[in-house]
Amino acid sequence: xxxxxxxxxxxxxxxxxFRDTYWPMVRSLAIACGDREVAEDAVQDAFERAFVRWRxxxxxxxxxxxxxxxxxxxxxxxxxKETNKRKAVDRLSGDAVATEPAYEPAGDxxxxxxxxxxxxxxxxxxxxxxxxxxxxxxxxxxxxxxxxKYHLHAARAALADRVHSP
Amino acid sequence: MSDDALGFEPVDDALRRELRDAAPxxxxxxxxxxxxxxRFEHARRRRQLALAGGxxxxxxxxxxxxxxxxxxxxxxxxxxxxxxxxxxxxxxxxGITTTLPVPSDGATTGDAASSAAASxxxxxxxxxxADGATxxxxxxxxxxxxxGPDPAPVQRTFDSAGGxxxxxxxxxxxxxxxxxxxxGYTQEIHDSGPxxxxxxxxxxxxxxxxxxxxxxxxxVEETTHH
Numbered sequence: 001x002x003x004x005x006x007x008x009x010x011x012x013x014x015x016x017x018f019r020d021t022y023w024p025m026v027r028s029l030a031i032a033c034g035d036r037e038v039a040e041d042a043v044q045d046a047f048e049r050a051f052v053r054w055r056x057x058x059x060x061x062x063x064x065x066x067x068x069x070x071x072x073x074x075x076x077x078x079x080x081k082e083t084n085k086r087k088a089v090d091r092l093s094g095d096a097v098a099t100e101p102a103y104e105p106a107g108d109x110x111x112x113x114x115x116x117x118x119x120x121x122x123x124x125x126x127x128x129x130x131x132x133x134x135x136x137x138x139x140x141x142x143x144x145x146x147x148x149k150y151h152l153h154a155a156r157a158a159l160a161d162r163v164h165s166p
Numbered sequence: 167m168s169d170d171a172l173g174f175e176p177v178d179d180a181l182r183r184e185l186r187d188a189a190p191x192x193x194x195x196x197x198x199x200x201x202x203x204x205r206f207e208h209a210r211r212r213r214q215l216a217l218a219g220g221x222x223x224x225x226x227x228x229x230x231x232x233x234x235x236x237x238x239x240x241x242x243x244x245x246x247x248x249x250x251x252x253x254x255x256x257x258x259x260x261g262i263t264t265t266l267p268v269p270s271d272g273a274t275t276g277d278a279a280s281s282a283a284a285s286x287x288x289x290x291x292x293x294x295x296a297d298g299a300t301x302x303x304x305x306x307x308x309x310x311x312x313x314g315p316d317p318a319p320v321q322r323t324f325d326s327a328g329g330x331x332x333x334x335x336x337x338x339x340x341x342x343x344x345x346x347x348x349x350g351y352t353q354e355i356h357d358s359g360p361x362x363x364x365x366x367x368x369x370x371x372x373x374x375x376x377x378x379x380x381x382x383x384x385x386v387e388e389t390t391h392h
Binding site: 015018019020022023024026027028030031036044047048051052108109110113124125128129131156159160163 | 178181182186188190196202206209210
């Protein structure tokens with residue numbers, strides 16, 4: 001497979017990035033959003049955008065962070081639409097407004113994670129599941145490293161009591 | 167991650183283990199890549215078509231502006247045009263030859279609308295040179311104006327990552343004027359006219375094809391990568 005600029009980037013570069021980061025991104029975003037299918041769609045969309053813009057993206061210092069950031073934006077767009085849709089349905093039916101997306105995680109800690117604020121969920125998922133450094137998490141979320149540490153600290157404090165010691 | 171450890175290693179380790187266990191299993195990246203390749207390729211073609219469509223729209227807009235400007239200028243408006251050499255006969259694409267007034271400083275006067283129209287007219291109607299041939303002042307963006315009985319030859323340059331091709335449209339026929347190959351590429355002239363010009367630029371990674379067709383008296387470009 002060959003991205004859009006064979007002259008400036010080795011064709012293997014995109015493929016290599018894909019092979020190295022596709023599944024780790026899907027797994028971490030699935031934990032962050034609680035929906036594997038939505039996470040996969042978001043990551044695939046992000047890789048598609050990277051593929052057609054590879055001439056530009058390949059010159060970035062950290063192309064995977066760009067892809068991850070695009071995928072996170074797609075996730076936010078998805079859940080924003082879902083939330084708005086749900087609010088509209090609730091308004092029409094006269095029920096109370098529900099703002100949290102449906103979530104069916106596969107473990108106690110993941111269940112608890114689902115109820116944390118989005119920034120904490122994302123930071124924790126990228127840090128623990130994808131094993132990114134604080135700097136990489138900050139780059140992907142377009143936050144400062146201090147802000148990422150703050151979110152990780154809050155997530156850790158909320159989850160620490162529920163983890164099982166080895 | 168040890169450099170990012172925040173002092174809660176035991177908790178971090180446990181969180182890492184439990185969250186990873188809860189995450190969905192990954193599959194083969196290679197098969198995922200194979201499965202997504204057609205979608206990525208399709209997206210790239212769609213983007214290239216969109217970009218080419220945008221270029222065509224720009225060219226059409228320039229032609230339209232030029233045509234409107236010629237209509238204003240040819241309608242006997244009081245604005246006049248600065249077209250060097252001033253005072254010499256100038257032919258517009260309708261075949262009408264007019265002599266422009268010679269302003270004292272080489273510039274012309276007129277209201278803003280007519281000046282703007284005149285500028286557009288000047289850019290889209292090339293001034294004839296001594297031998298009757300024309301040099302398009304902006305070959306990459308200008309398009310041939312509506313043809314008259316004997317439209318002046320028009321040259322345009324089409325660019326790709328592999329190189330560029332300068333094509334001339336004269337007497338209803340296309341011809342290659344020159345080509346320029348980007349470093350690392352070789353070129354092959356696949357068609358040299360009169361109805362189609364195609365030059366292929368190759369390197370180890372693929373091939374760029376710059377194709378120009380003559381459609382209704384206009385040059386229509388298509389640049390693709392294979």
